[in-house]
Amino acid sequence: MEYSLTLATPAEAPEILDLYHSHIGTPGCTWSLLYPAEENIERDMGNTALWCLRIGGTLAGVVSIGDPGDVGLLGWEPQHPAELARLAISHDFQGQGLASLLIGHALSTARINGFDGVVLLVSPANQKAQHLYEKFGFTPDGEVFGWNHPWVRYQQSFN
Numbered sequence: 001m002e003y004s005l006t007l008a009t010p011a012e013a014p015e016i017l018d019l020y021h022s023h024i025g026t027p028g029c030t031w032s033l034l035y036p037a038e039e040n041i042e043r044d045m046g047n048t049a050l051w052c053l054r055i056g057g058t059l060a061g062v063v064s065i066g067d068p069g070d071v072g073l074l075g076w077e078p079q080h081p082a083e084l085a086r087l088a089i090s091h092d093f094q095g096q097g098l099a100s101l102l103i104g105h106a107l108s109t110a111r112i113n114g115f116d117g118v119v120l121l122v123s124p125a126n127q128k129a130q131h132l133y134e135k136f137g138f139t140p141d142g143e144v145f146g147w148n149h150p151w152v153r154y155q156q157s158f159n
Contacts, residue, residue, distance in 0.1 A: 008050040028126025065106035078117025082110035121151035
């Protein structure tokens with residue numbers, strides 16, 4: 001399968017938002033019309049953290065990897081972690097290993113950019129995502145409540 005993986009551009013923002021919104025209401029998804037929003041996309045792009053995966057010119061997936069923002073305040077083992085966030089695969093491309101491809105890219109990007117690990121939050125109801133992250137060596141580190149939802153904390157240190 002031939003694909004391209006590039007940093008998101010402002011012209012792609014509406015398409016990315018549509019992809020995020022297409023997941024609202026799917027099992028384990030906590031997203032709504034209010035989150036993720038345009039400002040999340042703009043911030044991710046401003047931090048050179050938002051990556052687009054395209055197959056045949058079609059947006060197949062996205063992932064953000066970079067500054068943890070407020071999530072960084074939750075007291076992680078890595079002292080300078082990147083946050084993996086807003087991973088989404090188009091419904092038309094699910095089941096093809098693209099989430100794994102994006103997670104692998106995110107881990108490599110975090111290392112290259114000098115982070116000492118990666119952290120993320122997952123809905124307790126999203127068992128599929130939890131299993132996938134554990135496959136990549138992320139370990140669960142308790143639960144937190146924030147942003148009006150309970151979350152399972154996951155982290156991976158590069159040390």
